[in-house]
Amino acid sequence: MREKLGIKELQLEVEGTVLDILREMEKIGYPVGDLVLKDGKVKRGFIILVNGKNIVHLEGLSTRVGVADKVAIFPPAGGG
Amino acid sequence: MRYSRQIPIVGEEGQRRLAGARVFVAGAGGLGSNLVLHLSSAGLGHIVVADHDVVTESNLNRTFFRVSDLGVPKVEALARLVGELNPEVELEPLRMRVEEVDIGDFDLIFDCLDNVESRLNLESSAADAGLDIVHGGIEGLRGQVAHYHPSSYRLIRELFTSRSRARNPVLGPTAMLAASLMALEGILHISRGRGPLLGKMLIFDLDTLSFGEVDLPEPEH
Numbered sequence: 318m319r320e321k322l323g324i325k326e327l328q329l330e331v332e333g334t335v336l337d338i339l340r341e342m343e344k345i346g347y348p349v350g351d352l353v354l355k356d357g358k359v360k361r362g363f364i365i366l367v368n369g370k371n372i373v374h375l376e377g378l379s380t381r382v383g384v385a386d387k388v389a390i391f392p393p394a395g396g397g
Numbered sequence: 398m399r400y401s402r403q404i405p406i407v408g409e410e411g412q413r414r415l416a417g418a419r420v421f422v423a424g425a426g427g428l429g430s431n432l433v434l435h436l437s438s439a440g441l442g443h444i445v446v447a448d449h450d451v452v453t454e455s456n457l458n459r460t461f462f463r464v465s466d467l468g469v470p471k472v473e474a475l476a477r478l479v480g481e482l483n484p485e486v487e488l489e490p491l492r493m494r495v496e497e498v499d500i501g502d503f504d505l506i507f508d509c510l511d512n513v514e515s516r517l518n519l520e521s522s523a524a525d526a527g528l529d530i531v532h533g534g535i536e537g538l539r540g541q542v543a544h545y546h547p548s549s550y551r552l553i554r555e556l557f558t559s560r561s562r563a564r565n566p567v568l569g570p571t572a573m574l575a576a577s578l579m580a581l582e583g584i585l586h587i588s589r590g591r592g593p594l595l596g597k598m599l600i601f602d603l604d605t606l607s608f609g610e611v612d613l614p615e616p617e618h
Contacts, residue, residue: 318602325607325609326609361559364555364556364558366555366611368612368614369550369555369598369611369612369613369614370555370614371554371555371556371558373558374554374555387611387612389600389609389611391541391600391609392536392539393534393541393556393557394534394535394536394537394539394540394541394565395511395512395513395534395536395556395557395565396427396511396534396535396536396565396567397424397426397427397428397429397509397510397511397533397534397535
């Protein structure tokens with residue numbers, strides 16, 4: 318992801334849903350939606366955590382986030 | 398003296414704590430076998446390691462198992478290696494599934510497993526026993542390591558929403574880096590009382606040499 322987006326971290330002064338955050342990133346030149354979304358859902362293999370909690374267990378892409386929240390997007394590795 | 402180069406880091410008392418510690422390593426593959434060697438070199442006194450598999454040729458790219466170990470249960474091959482590496486370490490090899498192990502009296506649990514189902518079971522048992530887990534996961538050139546309290550936060554439940562199991566590609570250095578970081582956390586947690594990973598997950602991608610950190614929820618009191 319870092320290679321494709323060219324960033325490791327980004328601070329946004331945005332409040333809204335996780336989807337709003339992804340759209341905001343796209344607006345400022347980081348096409349994160351293409352990377353992690355398919356048919357309006359998070360692609361298989363990727364997860365989105367809000368403060369360490371998977372949005373699957375919250376309200377999905379409609380999970381609300383504020384400026385103090387930390388959103389992490391990555392493909393977890395399951396092998397040992 | 399055997400530990401003279403690390404005692405300035407962990408302290409005399411820390412070294413004694415390591416010698417008196419008892420840990421459980423779940424899985425003896427790329428993560429677990431390398432982790433056990435690191436912990437043994439550091440003088441961790443009692444290591445219980447469980448794995449039901451035998452060493453196969455496809456294990457050799459990311460482990461220090463040898464050609465002569467092929468067909469031998471991984472935990473037995475590991476016990477032999479540890480015996481040569483540091484005879485002061487008491488290694489208890491359990492050739493069984495992790496689900497069959499009684500998770501009780503340990504200072505720390507290391508999750509080095511390769512499937513979600515077993516990881517969830519281990520997390521649940523550690524939560525019931527009130528024990529911390531140092532987690533590792535690897536795939537290709539990527540991985541994550543974390544140290545958390547499963548009694549208040551279930552990392553595996555958050556990371557893996559599907560229980561599918563696949564034979565993932567993996568390069569030796571990916572496994573060895575993750576195992577080294579897990580060992581670092583264990584050694585510092587036991588010797589100093591706190592490691593740098595506690596309450597955090599470190600995510601890495603060696604393809605781009607990218608490292609990131611995620612704060613995990615604090616225990617609720």
